[in-house]
Amino acid sequence: MNKNVSVLIGSLRRGSYARKIAHNLINYFPDNYNASIIEIRNLPLYDFDYDDPQIIDKPTPPEYTLFRKTIKSSDGVLFVTPENNRTIPACLKNAIDIGSKPNNDVIWQRLPAGIISHSVGRMGGYSSQKNLRLALSYFNMPTPGQPEVFLSQSPTLLDADGQVTQESTVEFLQNYVSRLVQLIEQNTDSR
Numbered sequence: 001m002n003k004n005v006s007v008l009i010g011s012l013r014r015g016s017y018a019r020k021i022a023h024n025l026i027n028y029f030p031d032n033y034n035a036s037i038i039e040i041r042n043l044p045l046y047d048f049d050y051d052d053p054q055i056i057d058k059p060t061p062p063e064y065t066l067f068r069k070t071i072k073s074s075d076g077v078l079f080v081t082p083e084n085n086r087t088i089p090a091c092l093k094n095a096i097d098i099g100s101k102p103n104n105d106v107i108w109q110r111l112p113a114g115i116i117s118h119s120v121g122r123m124g125g126y127s128s129q130k131n132l133r134l135a136l137s138y139f140n141m142p143t144p145g146q147p148e149v150f151l152s153q154s155p156t157l158l159d160a161d162g163q164v165t166q167e168s169t170v171e172f173l174q175n176y177v178s179r180l181v182q183l184i185e186q187n188t189d190s191r
């Protein structure tokens with residue numbers, strides 16, 4: 001059966017390494033998987049007034065509605081993120097917050113999630129990934145277990161065309177995507 005995976009990138013930068021890595025990852029999914037990047041740039045900053053039924057002069061932004069609908073129709077999500085000041089970039093936290101409301105219809109609930117962090121430095125976005133896991137910890141999202149993926153010195157992993165070239169890294173990432181696919185298959189009926 002065909003499956004949809006939403007890929008969320010924690011960077012708005014044109015030359016983002018996270019985006020380049022995400023494009024590589026998309027190619028590792030099986031043919032019956034449609035993995036595509038869902039843009040989060042235009043999501044207005046989260047404001048609970050939009051979701052508060054008591055407040056009628058601030059309707060839910062259409063960007064929220066579309067985002068929520070897109071994630072809800074996904075069978076899984078893949079986060080690819082750098083680290084900003086030891087945590088996840090604000091654009092990604094904003095998307096997570098938007099998806100976390102309203103309480104009776106949380107789009108993240110039980111959605112299988114892959115989590116990949118990167119950094120131009122040596123830590124591979126460790127703190128970002130751990131903070132992302134913390135932010136998601138309320139939603140019962142199945143994630144592939146060990147090994148987790150922390151990509152350090154990310155520019156050195158990519159060639160001029162943005163391709164991951166080192167065989168061992170490609171295999172490592174392919175293995176992670178396979179484990180995410182396995183999780184999605186196991187959790188198809190649980191949402």
Ligand SMILES: Cc1cc2nc3c(=O)[nH]c(=O)nc-3n(C[C@H](O)[C@H](O)[C@H](O)COP(=O)(O)O)c2cc1C
Pocket residue numbers: 010011012013015016017018019081082083084085086087118119120121123124125
């Ligand atoms: C505001 C800001 C804060 C950053 N903080 C961190 C950090 O805490 N840890 C880290 O490893 N890199 C940090 N960096 C460097 C990023 O890893 C680097 O800019 C990376 O290229 C961003 O990812 P991208 O290429 O996907 O946009 C920071 C960069 C910016 C712009």
